[in-house]
Amino acid sequence: MLPEVKRLTDAARKQFLEVEKKLREILPENVQEQEENRLQQILAGWAMSIMELGIEVKGHWLVDFDIGTGYYCWQHGEEDLSFEHGYEEGFAGRKPIEEEEL
Numbered sequence: 001m002l003p004e005v006k007r008l009t010d011a012a013r014k015q016f017l018e019v020e021k022k023l024r025e026i027l028p029e030n031v032q033e034q035e036e037n038r039l040q041q042i043l044a045g046w047a048m049s050i051m052e053l054g055i056e057v058k059g060h061w062l063v064d065f066d067i068g069t070g071y072y073c074w075q076h077g078e079e080d081l082s083f084e085h086g087y088e089e090g091f092a093g094r095k096p097i098e099e100e101e102l
Helices: 002-023 029-052
Strands: 056-059 062-066 071-075 083-085
Touching: 002 029, 029 056, 056 071
Parallel strands: none
Antiparallel strands: 056 062, 062 071, 071 083
């Protein structure tokens, strides 16, 4: 599933960054508002695509894979699933996945 998550995330993030760049320009107020709405649409579309895979969205470009005892945690920029955390710890409680768990 991770390759698909990475593909979806890369595509959405590319769109997001393009719109964000446009927002740095001086734009009429109505265009500014449209572009800000577009950012929200991109994030929402990405989140829906991820959730349709049965994966939990925890933040911008951050997802959790439920493993029954907690989560494997991945965020954009990481090559592999390398971190885990319990159900209660959240992102702040991330720790490296032990080799024998994979």
